[in-house]
Amino acid sequence: MASKKDNNILAALIGVCCLGILILVIIGSLLPDSTDTEENITFNVDENETTPPANNSEQNTYETSGYCYHVVDGDTIDVEGVGRIRLVGVNTPERGQPGYQEAKDFVEEMCLGKTVYLDIDDAENYDKYGRVLAVVYVDGMNLNRELLRRGYAEIMYIPPSEFDPYTWI
Ligand SMILES: [Ca+2]
Numbered sequence: 258m259a260s261k262k263d264n265n266i267l268a269a270l271i272g273v274c275c276l277g278i279l280i281l282v283i284i285g286s287l288l289p290d291s292t293d294t295e296e297n298i299t300f301n302v303d304e305n306e307t308t309p310p311a312n313n314s315e316q317n318t319y320e321t322s323g324y325c326y327h328v329v330d331g332d333t334i335d336v337e338g339v340g341r342i343r344l345v346g347v348n349t350p351e352r353g354q355p356g357y358q359e360a361k362d363f364v365e366e367m368c369l370g371k372t373v374y375l376d377i378d379d380a381e382n383y384d385k386y387g388r389v390l391a392v393v394y395v396d397g398m399n400l401n402r403e404l405l406r407r408g409y410a411e412i413m414y415i416p417p418s419e420f421d422p423y424t425w426i
């Protein structure tokens with residue numbers, strides 16, 4: 258008798274458990290949706306700002322920094338204590354070509370008179386003109402990538418290189 262009662266109680270408990278699991282599953286299926294929505298909202302807010310911030314791991318990879326006192330053109334700047342920097346992985350139009358001035362203006366706006374952080378290309382420190390090949394970070398932003406994303410520059414990938422500009426677009 259006692260075992261039958263126990264069985265009934267057990268059956269009831271199993272029933273309650275099943276119901277509980279069912280409720281949890283339903284809640285579980287709803288929760289990720291609401292989380293996604295929150296993430297999307299946050300992401301959209303970020304996108305509406307002028308520049309998406311570079312993630313911390315990228316910011317921490319620079320080898321040196323210095324004051325940018327001159328912008329040569331959209332892909333070349335002069336940095337105090339370092340020298341002439343060629344933004345690696347990208348190419349902006351040369352003087353006289355369409356888009357030259359826009360690219361240069363953008364880089365001046367971003368870099369001129371500021372401290373820039375340089376992630377020098379570990380695979381190839383200099384180009385054939387003796388310019389330092391580097392990714393330039395300013396205000397936590399990868400400027401090389403930003404030039405590509407804004408259409409001021411095109412990819413110019415010359416291996417060997419520490420950086421793959423195709424991952425920036
Ligand atoms: Ca160029």
Ligand SMILES: [Ca+2]
Pocket residue numbers: 318320376377378379419
């Ligand atoms: Ca490096």
